[in-house]
Amino acid sequence: MKTLRYFLLAFVLIITVGPFVWQLSTSLKGAGEDIYTQTPSFIPHQPTLNNYAKVADAIPVWRYIGNSLVVAALTVGGNIVFATMAGYAIARLKFRGRSVVLGLFLSTLVLPGEVTIVSQYVTVRDFGLADTLLGVALPGMVAALNVLLMYNAFRALPQEIDEAAIVDGATVPQRLLRVSLPAVRGTLAVVAIFAFIQAWDDFLWPLIVLTSPEQYTLTVGLQYLSGTFTQDQRLIAAGTMIAFIPIAILFSALQRYFFKGVEEGGVKG
Amino acid sequence: MRIRLAAAVTALALSLTACGSGSSDSADSDKITGTITLQTWALTPKFTDYLNEVIAGFTAKYPGTGVKLLDQPGDGYSEKVLAQASSNTLPDVINLPPDFALPLAKQKLLVDVSKGDDLSKTYVQGGVDAYKFTGVDGVYGYPWYLNTDLDYWNVKQFSDCGLDANTPPATTQELFTQAAAMKAKCPDNFLMSRKPDVSDFVRAGIKITSDDGKQFVFNTDQAAALVDQYRDAYAKGYLPPSVLNSDYQGNSKLFTQGKVAWTTGGATGLADFERDNPSLKGQVTVSKALDTPPLYVQGVSVSAKSKYPATAKAFAQWITNADNQNKFGHLVNVFPSTISSASDSYFGSDDGTPAGKARALAFGELKDAKNLIPYEVNADMQKLLDQQIALAVKGDEPSRKALDDAVAKMNQMLSRQ
Amino acid sequence: MKTQRWFTPWVLTIPALAWLLVFSVWPSINTLRLSFTDARPLGGDYDVVGLRNYTDMLHDGDVRTALLNSVIYMAICLPLLTILPLLLAVLVEKKLPGIAFFRTAFYVPVIASAVVVGLMWTWLLDDRGLINNLARALHVVAQPVPFLTDRWLVLISAISLTVWKGLGYYMIVYLAALGNVRKDLHEAAAIDGAGRVRRFLTVTVPGVRGTMFLVSILVSVAALRVFSELYILTGGKGGPGGKDQSLVMLIQQYAGGFYGNFGYASALSVLLFVVTLVPMIVLARLNNRSER
Numbered sequence: 001m002k003t004l005r006y007f008l009l010a011f012v013l014i015i016t017v018g019p020f021v022w023q024l025s026t027s028l029k030g031a032g033e034d035i036y037t038q039t040p041s042f043i044p045h046q047p048t049l050n051n052y053a054k055v056a057d058a059i060p061v062w063r064y065i066g067n068s069l070v071v072a073a074l075t076v077g078g079n080i081v082f083a084t085m086a087g088y089a090i091a092r093l094k095f096r097g098r099s100v101v102l103g104l105f106l107s108t109l110v111l112p113g114e115v116t117i118v119s120q121y122v123t124v125r126d127f128g129l130a131d132t133l134l135g136v137a138l139p140g141m142v143a144a145l146n147v148l149l150m151y152n153a154f155r156a157l158p159q160e161i162d163e164a165a166i167v168d169g170a171t172v173p174q175r176l177l178r179v180s181l182p183a184v185r186g187t188l189a190v191v192a193i194f195a196f197i198q199a200w201d202d203f204l205w206p207l208i209v210l211t212s213p214e215q216y217t218l219t220v221g222l223q224y225l226s227g228t229f230t231q232d233q234r235l236i237a238a239g240t241m242i243a244f245i246p247i248a249i250l251f252s253a254l255q256r257y258f259f260k261g262v263e264e265g266g267v268k269g
Numbered sequence: 270m271r272i273r274l275a276a277a278v279t280a281l282a283l284s285l286t287a288c289g290s291g292s293s294d295s296a297d298s299d300k301i302t303g304t305i306t307l308q309t310w311a312l313t314p315k316f317t318d319y320l321n322e323v324i325a326g327f328t329a330k331y332p333g334t335g336v337k338l339l340d341q342p343g344d345g346y347s348e349k350v351l352a353q354a355s356s357n358t359l360p361d362v363i364n365l366p367p368d369f370a371l372p373l374a375k376q377k378l379l380v381d382v383s384k385g386d387d388l389s390k391t392y393v394q395g396g397v398d399a400y401k402f403t404g405v406d407g408v409y410g411y412p413w414y415l416n417t418d419l420d421y422w423n424v425k426q427f428s429d430c431g432l433d434a435n436t437p438p439a440t441t442q443e444l445f446t447q448a449a450a451m452k453a454k455c456p457d458n459f460l461m462s463r464k465p466d467v468s469d470f471v472r473a474g475i476k477i478t479s480d481d482g483k484q485f486v487f488n489t490d491q492a493a494a495l496v497d498q499y500r501d502a503y504a505k506g507y508l509p510p511s512v513l514n515s516d517y518q519g520n521s522k523l524f525t526q527g528k529v530a531w532t533t534g535g536a537t538g539l540a541d542f543e544r545d546n547p548s549l550k551g552q553v554t555v556s557k558a559l560d561t562p563p564l565y566v567q568g569v570s571v572s573a574k575s576k577y578p579a580t581a582k583a584f585a586q587w588i589t590n591a592d593n594q595n596k597f598g599h600l601v602n603v604f605p606s607t608i609s610s611a612s613d614s615y616f617g618s619d620d621g622t623p624a625g626k627a628r629a630l631a632f633g634e635l636k637d638a639k640n641l642i643p644y645e646v647n648a649d650m651q652k653l654l655d656q657q658i659a660l661a662v663k664g665d666e667p668s669r670k671a672l673d674d675a676v677a678k679m680n681q682m683l684s685r686q
Numbered sequence: 687m688k689t690q691r692w693f694t695p696w697v698l699t700i701p702a703l704a705w706l707l708v709f710s711v712w713p714s715i716n717t718l719r720l721s722f723t724d725a726r727p728l729g730g731d732y733d734v735v736g737l738r739n740y741t742d743m744l745h746d747g748d749v750r751t752a753l754l755n756s757v758i759y760m761a762i763c764l765p766l767l768t769i770l771p772l773l774l775a776v777l778v779e780k781k782l783p784g785i786a787f788f789r790t791a792f793y794v795p796v797i798a799s800a801v802v803v804g805l806m807w808t809w810l811l812d813d814r815g816l817i818n819n820l821a822r823a824l825h826v827v828a829q830p831v832p833f834l835t836d837r838w839l840v841l842i843s844a845i846s847l848t849v850w851k852g853l854g855y856y857m858i859v860y861l862a863a864l865g866n867v868r869k870d871l872h873e874a875a876a877i878d879g880a881g882r883v884r885r886f887l888t889v890t891v892p893g894v895r896g897t898m899f900l901v902s903i904l905v906s907v908a909a910l911r912v913f914s915e916l917y918i919l920t921g922g923k924g925g926p927g928g929k930d931q932s933l934v935m936l937i938q939q940y941a942g943g944f945y946g947n948f949g950y951a952s953a954l955s956v957l958l959f960v961v962t963l964v965p966m967i968v969l970a971r972l973n974n975r976s977e978r
Binding site for chain 3: 347348351354355356368369371372373376509510511513514515519528647648649652653655656657659660663665666671682685686
Binding site: 023119149237 | 689690692694695696698699701702703705706708709710711712713714716717720727774777778780782786787788789790791792793794795796797798799801802803805806809850853854858859861862863864865866896897900903904907911934937938941948951952955956958959962963966970
C-alpha cells in the first residue's frame with residue numbers, strides 16, 4: 001500500500017515540478033551553454049552560481065525583497081485579522097442581516113475586477129498613497145475569498161464548543177481567540193499562504209502605483225533584467241528563482257499546520 | 270440600514286475627490302529652473318551611468334535645476350503610461366515611441382515642441398515626421414534614437430541544405446524561391462519564419478488608407494495574392510506552424526532555437542542570439558533587410574501639465590542633442606536622429622567584427638528606411654489583422670475574405686477614434 | 687440567554703465590508719455606470735450612449751465565440767478540479783517520510799512564473815515538441831498533432847494547463863478541510879469493515895462538503911474568467927482568427943491600450959458578472975438542497 005502511495009506521489013511529482021527544474025537548470029547554466037535549443041538539457045554542463053551574483057550586481061535585490069516583504073506582511077496581516085473577524089461573525093454569531101452580509105461577500109467573488117485597476121489607482125492616489133508600499137498593499141488587505149475560507153472553517157466546528165464556553169461566561173472575543181481560532185489554524189495557514197503569494201507575485205498593480213524605482217517590489221524590479229536592448233535568459237531565470245525561494249520556505253514552514261487544527265484545538269475527536 | 274448609508278457616504282466622498290484632482294498652479298514658466306522628472310523605458314541598470322552623465326551635464330549648464338530619473342521596466346509600459354495619463358501624473362519629460370505619443374497628443378497631454386523652433390534643421394526628416402500626426406497640428410516629441418531591421422541567416426543550415434549564405438534572399442520573392450530550395454533538400458528545416466503583416470503590404474506598394482485617412486483600403490486583390498502566396502508556402506511546409514501564433518519577436522525566438530534559418534532583428538540582435546544559444550556563434554551571417562528597410566523611432570516628449578515647461582523642453586533638447594546622442598550610439602547599436610551625427614565616422618565603419626558589420630549595414634540602410642507601419646494602424650488593429658491573416662495562411666478562410674473582415678473591423682475601430 | 691451585544695457582529699464584519707465596498711463594490715458600480723457610455727481608457731470627455739454597448743454586444747461574433755469558449759471551459763474544469771485535488775489531498779494527507787517535500791512540490795505550478803510555464807508548455811505541445819516527437823516515434827500519429835494552432839485543441843490544451851495549475855491550489859484548500867474531518871468517524875467506519883473507497887465516500891466526502899461547494903464555486907468562477915492560459919499558449923493572439931479568445935481577453939483588449947473602448951469593456955464586464963452569477967446560484971441551490 002505504501003509503495004503504491006509513493007508511486008502515485010512520484011507520478012504527480014514528475015508532472016508538477018517541471019517548471020521548477022527548468023528554471024533552476026537555466027539559472028545555473030554557464031555562458032557557453034545553449035538555453036534555447038530544440039531539445040533543452042535539464043542538467044547544466046557548466047554549472048555556475050555566477051548568474052545569481054550578476055542579478056545582485058544589476059539590481060538592488062535586497063531592497064526589492066525588503067519592499068516585497070513589507071507589502072506581503074501588510075497583506076497577510078490584514079487578511080488574517082479582518083477575514084478571521086468577519087468569517088467568525090458570519091459563521092458563529094446570530095444577527096439580523098447575516099445572510100445578506102454572506103451574500104455580499106459571495107457576490108464580491110464574481111464582481112468584475114478586470115477594468116477597475118485605474119479607478120482603484122485613483123482611489124489610492126486620493127488617499128495620498130500613490131508611490132507608497134501601503135498603497136500597493138491596501139486593496140489586497142481584505143479578500144472576499146479569505147473571508148469565505150474562514151467562514152467555512154468556523155462553520156465546520158461543532159456547536160458544542162461555543163455552548164460550553166458560553167456556560168463558562170466567555171465573551172465573544174474570548175470565544176474567538178481561545179476556543180475557535182486554535183481549531184482553525186490549518187485554514188489560517190492557507191489564508192496566510194494565499195495572501196502572501198497574491199502580494200508577492202502581483203506585477204501590474206505595484207507597477208501602476210509605484211513610480212520611484214527605489215520603491216519597487218521584487219516582481220517589478222526583476223523586470224529590469226529584461227532591458228530594451230538586452231535580455232539574458234539565464235539572469236531572468238536566476239531572478240525568478242530568487243523570487244521563488246521565499247514562497248517555498250513559507251509554504252514548507254506552514255504546511256505542517258494544515259493538520260494540527262483538530263488535534264490541538266481542544267475539540268474531542 | 271446603517272451599512273447602506275455608510276456605503277453611500279463613502280461613494281459620495283470618493284466621487285467628489287475623484288473630480289478634484291489635477292493641479293493647475295503654473296510657476297514661472299519661462300525660466301529654466303526647478304526639479305523635473307524624466308521617464309525612460311527599460312534603460313537601467315545598463316545605461317544608468319550614461320543617463321546620469323547626461324543629467325549631470327544639464328544641471329551643470331543650468332544651475333538651480335534638477336532631474337529625477339524614473340526608469341520604467343520593459344513590461345507593462347503602455348499600462349503605466351496609460352494610468353499616468355488618465356490620472357494627470359505624467360512625468361515632465363517622457364520617452365515615448367510615436368504610437369504612444371499619438372493618442373496622448375490627441376488628448377492635448379503633450380507639448381507641441383515645433384513652436385518657435387525649426388526641428389528639421391537639427392533632426393533627420395524621418396525622425397521629425399514620426400511625431401507629426403494627421404488631425405493634430407505640430408510635432409509632439411523630439412526624435413531620439415533610430416533603428417532598423419537587418420536579416421540574420423543561419424549559415425550552417427544554409428550550407429547543409431544547398432543554399433549559399435553569401436547570397437541570401439534580398440527580396441520577399443527570392444525568399445519564397447530559396448525557401449522552396451531548402452525544403453527540397455532538407456524537409457525538416459524552415460527558411461521562412463513569419464507571416465505577412467501590414468508592413469509587407471506597404472513594402473509591396475499596396476495602399477493602406479484612403480487619401481483622407483478615414484478608411485482602410487488594403488483589402489485588394491494584390492494583397493490577397495500575397496497572402497495566398499504565404500498560404501501556399503505554409504501548406505508546402507516552408508514555415509513552421511508556430512508562426513500562426515507568433516508576434517513581432519516570434520521569429521527571433523525561433524531563430525535562436527535553431528528552428529528556422531532566418532530572422533529579422535535590430536542591429537543589436539547578434540549578441541542576443543549568441544548569448545542565448547552559444548552554438549550559433551560564428552554561424553550567423555547578416556544582410557540588409559528585404560525590399561524596403563523599416564524605420565523605428567524613439568522620441569522624447571514633454572508633458573503639457575509640466576510645472577516647469579521651459580526646463581522640461583530644455584532637457585528634452587539636451588538629451589537629444591547630437592553630442593549626447595552620439596555617445597549613446599557608441600554604447601549600443603542604435604543611431605542618432607541628429608543630422609550632424611552623419612559626420613561621426615563611427616556609425617558607418619565596419620570594423621571587421623560581426624557587430625561592426627551589422628552596425629555599418631544598418632547605418633547605410635537608414636537612408637532608405639521608411640516607416641512601414643502607418644500610425645493609424647495601432648496595436649489592437651495589428652493584432653486583429655494578425656488573427657485574420659493566421660486564419661488565411663492556415664487555409665481556413667480565403668485570403669480575400671480574411672482581409673475584407675479585417676478591414677471592416679479596423680474601419681470600425683478607426684471611426685471610433 | 688444573552689450571549690453577545692447587538693453590535694458585536696457588526697464590529698467584527700465592518701472592517702472587511704468597508705474594504706470590499708471601497709475596493710471592489712464601488713469600482714464595480716463605476717464599471718456599471720461606464721458601461722452606458724463611450725468612455726476611453728485615456729480619460730477625457732465621454733458621452734452617455736444608453737444601451738448601445740449592450741446591443742453592439744449582441745451582434746459581436748467575437749463575444750459569442752468567447753462566451754462559448756468560457757462555457758466549455760467551465761463544463762470541463764468544474765468536475766475535474768472539484769474532484770482531482772481532493773484525491774490528491776487525501777494522497778498527501780497521511781504523515782509519511784518526506785511528505786512535506788511532496789506537498790510543497792505539488793504546489794509549484796501555482797507559483798511558477800507565467801513565462802516559464804509558457805515556455806515549458808509550448809516546448810511540450812509544439813509541433814516538434816516532446817509529446818509530438820514521442821507520439822511520432824511510437825507511431826501513434828503520422829502527422830504532428832496541432833495542439834497550439836487548432837481551434838479546439840488549443841482550448842483542450844489550455845484546459846489541461848488550468849487543471850495542472852489548479853491541482854496544487856485547491857489541494858491545500860482541501861488539506862485544511864481534511865484536518866477538520868473527525869477521526870472517530872473514520873475509525874468507526876473501519877471497524878464496521880468499510881473499505882477505502884467506501885470510507886472516502888461515506889466519511890471524507892460528507893466531511894468536506896462545505897469545502898467542495900466553495901471549491902466548485904471558485905473553479906467555475908476562475909474557469910469563466912480564464913485569461914492567462916489561453917494568452918500564454920496563443921502568444922496573446924487568441925489563436926488563428928481569434929477563435930480561442932475568452933471574455934476576459936476581450937475585456938483586456940478593449941480596456942487596455944491607448945485606443946481601447948472603456949465603455950464597451952465595461953459592458954462586457956457586466957456580461958461576465960451576470961454569466962458568473964449563473965453557476966454560483968445553481969451551485970448554491972444544489973448545496974442547499976443536499977444540506978436539507
